[in-house]
Amino acid sequence: MTLDKRGCQKVQFLSETLQQIEKAGLKRSLRLLTPLGATRALHNGREVVLFCTNNYLGLTHHPRVLARVQEALQAYGTGSGAARLISGHTPLYQALEEAVARFKGCPRALVFPSGYTVNIAVISALAGREDVLFCDRLCHASLLDGCLLSGARLVRFRHNDPDSLRRLLTLHPGRRRFLVTEGVFSMDGDSAPLMELYELAEKNTLIFIVDDAHGTGVLGPGGRGTLAAQGVPAEKLVLTGTLSKALGSLGGFVAGSALLIEYILNCARPFIFTTALPPASIAAALAALEVLEEEPALVDRLWQNVDRLHAGLAALGYTVPKTSAIIPLILGPPERAADASERLLMHGYYVPAVRPPAVPAGTARLRITVSAAHTAAEIDGFLEALKDVLGQAVT
Numbered sequence: 133m134t135l136d137k138r139g140c141q142k143v144q145f146l147s148e149t150l151q152q153i154e155k156a157g158l159k160r161s162l163r164l165l166t167p168l169g170a171t172r173a174l175h176n177g178r179e180v181v182l183f184c185t186n187n188y189l190g191l192t193h194h195p196r197v198l199a200r201v202q203e204a205l206q207a208y209g210t211g212s213g214a215a216r217l218i219s220g221h222t223p224l225y226q227a228l229e230e231a232v233a234r235f236k237g238c239p240r241a242l243v244f245p246s247g248y249t250v251n252i253a254v255i256s257a258l259a260g261r262e263d264v265l266f267c268d269r270l271c272h273a274s275l276l277d278g279c280l281l282s283g284a285r286l287v288r289f290r291h292n293d294p295d296s297l298r299r300l301l302t303l304h305p306g307r308r309r310f311l312v313t314e315g316v317f318s319m320d321g322d323s324a325p326l327m328e329l330y331e332l333a334e335k336n337t338l339i340f341i342v343d344d345a346h347g348t349g350v351l352g353p354g355g356r357g358t359l360a361a362q363g364v365p366a367e368k369l370v371l372t373g374t375l376s377k378a379l380g381s382l383g384g385f386v387a388g389s390a391l392l393i394e395y396i397l398n399c400a401r402p403f404i405f406t407t408a409l410p411p412a413s414i415a416a417a418l419a420a421l422e423v424l425e426e427e428p429a430l431v432d433r434l435w436q437n438v439d440r441l442h443a444g445l446a447a448l449g450y451t452v453p454k455t456s457a458i459i460p461l462i463l464g465p466p467e468r469a470a471d472a473s474e475r476l477l478m479h480g481y482y483v484p485a486v487r488p489p490a491v492p493a494g495t496a497r498l499r500i501t502v503s504a505a506h507t508a509a510e511i512d513g514f515l516e517a518l519k520d521v522l523g524q525a526v527t
């Protein structure tokens with residue numbers, strides 16, 4: 133498309149904004165990676181090991197999952213053809229929702245096209261203009277976007293700080309009040325003090341929404357999640373999560389009481405007005421839950437790898453709390469994180485720099501993730517590379 137002078141003026145803001153982003157060291161671009169397995173890929177003709185994927189259990193390439201996906205593809209085709217409430221609800225969907233509900237210890241669950249969608253859908257369906265949403269400061273963009281979409285007053289409390297929440301509760305009355313947090317924080321890897329928050333929610337009649345995207349498949353008995361790990365009764369909450377991380381597929385879910393799910397199904401616009409997931413994704417998530425049930429040792433393997441990486445980091449002088457499969461190495465300025473990332477890539481390890489606005493200003497980082505699919509040799513090699521790179525990058 134060629135633009136005349138007026139056309140150029142009309143879109144000038146695009147290039148100006150991009151220049152500003154670039155000047156701040158925050159320009160993003162896509163990097164081409166050809167997957168070679170759960171944690172390996174080809175990059176510029178060279179094999180690299182990924183220490184950034186949320187494929188915590190390596191289930192994207194589990195033989196049983198692959199077989200179930202192929203069966204589903206042959207039996208049901210590539211697409212679902214319509215929204216869930218039209219003709220997109222199938223026995224596969226029903227089986228998946230029952231499996232998610234069982235796994236999370238809730239009466240019912242409802243599956244959405246993604247974890248992002250489920251968060252914006254659930255919050256905007258539950259809260260409205262006269263309500264107040266108390267949200268942890270470090271909550272994921274999808275939770276924040278749900279809060280903004282709802283039109284409710286948004287009050288952000290200090291990260292993982294029930295005292296900050298307690299103070300704010302006295303200042304902000306509302307028709308209905310909600311507490312929103314994550315089980316495991318996506319960029320910091322730490323867990324919310326869910327039992328203390330649950331007790332606060334009960335005492336103050338708050339509707340408690342927890343997104344356990346990064347605790348699912350990682351924490352708790354059999355990978356049942358952060359609520360199970362902390363003994364919080366999931367059925368009393370609004371629990372959201374994703375099928376796209378440890379479960380190796382695509383989609384999100386909300387789990388809770390039968391009444392809650394019936395309400396969401398009727399009132400959540402991002403559920404009603406979008407096409408159902410393709411059968412292959414549903415079959416993959418269902419098979420992943422079955423594998424997790426039958427091979428809980430997979431979660432143990434993940435934790436052995438987490439332990440190995442933490443021990444190596446400690447030997448290098450980095451002590452990061454061991455709370456999940458996410459290990460943040462905070463380097464500060466975005467350029468520093470980007471430089472460390474580039475140099476790791478030269479060693480054959482891929483960990484992109486995470487920069488603002490994904491994390492607060494001044495806290496750009498390497499967000500390292502561990503998978504059950506990593507070998508001991510890959511972890512040891514990565515530690516060697518980190519020693520070389522961070523020895524120069526961190527003072």
Ligand SMILES: Cc1ncc(COP(=O)(O)O)c(C=O)c1O
Nearest residue numbers: 246247248272274318345374376
């Ligand atoms: C905490 C959290 N919630 C929700 C999502 C969105 O999940 P999905 O990628 O399935 O849309 C993410 C993914 O980045 C996340 O980290």
